Amino acid sequence: MAKVGPIEREFGVPFPGRILPPERWTRTALKNLPRVGPIDWAPLFGRSAPLIVDLGCGNGRFIIGSSLARPELNHLGIDVLPVVIRYATRRGNQRGLRNVRFAVRGACEFLEDLVAPQSLREIHLYHPQPYHDPTQATRRLFSPDFVALVHRSLEPGGLFVVQTDNRPYWKYIQCVAEHFFEFRERAGAWPDAPLGRTRREIIARGQRLKIYRGWGTPRIGLDAAARRDLAEKLPLPQFDTGR
Numbered sequence: 001m002a003k004v005g006p007i008e009r010e011f012g013v014p015f016p017g018r019i020l021p022p023e024r025w026t027r028t029a030l031k032n033l034p035r036v037g038p039i040d041w042a043p044l045f046g047r048s049a050p051l052i053v054d055l056g057c058g059n060g061r062f063i064i065g066s067s068l069a070r071p072e073l074n075h076l077g078i079d080v081l082p083v084v085i086r087y088a089t090r091r092g093n094q095r096g097l098r099n100v101r102f103a104v105r106g107a108c109e110f111l112e113d114l115v116a117p118q119s120l121r122e123i124h125l126y127h128p129q130p131y132h133d134p135t136q137a138t139r140r141l142f143s144p145d146f147v148a149l150v151h152r153s154l155e156p157g158g159l160f161v162v163q164t165d166n167r168p169y170w171k172y173i174q175c176v177a178e179h180f181f182e183f184r185e186r187a188g189a190w191p192d193a194p195l196g197r198t199r200r201e202i203i204a205r206g207q208r209l210k211i212y213r214g215w216g217t218p219r220i221g222l223d224a225a226a227r228r229d230l231a232e233k234l235p236l237p238q239f240d241t242g243r
Contacts (some may be wrong), residue, residue: 005018005019005020005021005094006018006019008091010061010199010202011199011202011203011206013195013196013202015061015064015091016061016064016065016068016095017065017068017091017095017097019094019095020094020095020096024096025093025094025096026092026093026096026097026098027093028088028089028092028093028097028100028101028102029085029089029101029102030044030076030101030102030103031103033103033105033114034114035113036113036114037113037114037115037116038115038116038119039114039116041074041076044101045074045098045099045101046098047074049072049073049074049099050073050074050121050155051074051075051076051119051120051121052066052067052070052073052074052075052076052120052121052122052124053075053077053078053120053122053123054066054075054076054078054125054126055078055107055110055111055123055124055125055141056078056079056080056107056125056126056127056128056141057077057078057079057085057088058079058084058088058126058198058199058200059084059087059088059091059199060077060087060088060089060091060092060100060102061196061197061198061199062124062126062197062198063075063076063077063088063100063124064077064092064095064097064100065192065193065197066192067092067097067099067100068095068097069192071099073099073121074099074100075099075100075101076100076101076102076103077100077101077102077103078102078103078104078105078107079102079104079105080104080105080107081104082104085102085103085104088102089102107125107141107146108141108145108149111146111149111150111152111153112149115153116153117152117153118152118153118154118155118156118158119153119155120154120155120158121154121155121158121159122154122158122159122160122161123150123153123158123159123160123161124160124161124162125141125142125160125161125162125163126161126162126163126197126198126200126201127163127164127165127198127200127201127204128140128141128162128164128169129141130164130166130168130169130241131241132241132243134240137236137237137238137239138236140169140237142162142169142172142173142176142237143176143237144230144231144232144233144234144235144236145231147177147179147180147181147231148180148227148228148231150180151180151181151218151219151222151227152224152227154217154218156218156220157217157218158217158218159215159216159217160177160181160216160217160218161213161214161215162177162213162214162215163197163198163201163211163212163213163214164212165200165201165204165209165210165212166212166241166242167210167212167242168239168240168241168242169237169239169241170212170214171239172235172237172239173212173214174214175234175235176234176235177214177216178216179219179230179234180216180218180219180222180227180230181216181217181218181219182216182217182218182219183214183215183216184214184216185212185213185214186213186214186215189211190213
């Protein structure tokens with residue numbers, strides 16, 4: 001039997017996978033993503049396969065867990081913070097993963113500039129920063145323009161998953177998402193990660209915060225003009241976070 005290393009833990013919760021001997025490590029960092037696209041992902045993974053994207057992937061807990069559970073799919077985690085991508089890349093490397101990559105890039109910039117329309121199988125967004133200071137509300141990621149980009153990027157029947165522990169943000173998410181997606185709220189934890197899909201979820205649950213989870217598939221018949229019209233009419237994320 002091949003030797004494997006220990007299981008890592010965060011706040012007592014096992015991190016997906018085991019650390020392999022160094023000779024079995026891989027390289028999961030995409031250090032030189034182009035500024036314009038769309039990107040042909042097959043050469044970057046060495047194969048053609050449906051692509052799962054985690055926007056704001058943090059230390060990679062969800063996307064690494066998904067890549068281990070679904071080896072037939074390609075996975076990409078992006079985050080605007082280089083330090084967390086370094087953590088994610090190291091963990092992906094240590095687990096010998098060949099179907100996951102990590103890159104530093106902002107979510108809207110990534111979808112708008114690098115992703116072809118209807119080319120992604122799934123887009124995941126876990127705990128986007130709510131920015132409690134009202135003067136920073138314009139920095140909130142989830143907006144009508146962002147959701148229009150998500151709709152544009154997903155293939156027909158694709159999946160959009162979003163999660164937060166902030167109730168006002170969740171109410172806003174529901175309000176906007178239902179115009180672009182057949183959107184549903186999920187009651188209870190995701191079955192693949194009953195203790196938490198992300199580091200932030202584990203922390204929030206430790207603080208006894210309620211986790212709001214939802215998923216949806218793109219509404220049919222929304223072309224570029226219809227998406228633009230919706231994005232112009234829907235409210236901006238100018239809500240009070242309750243703190």
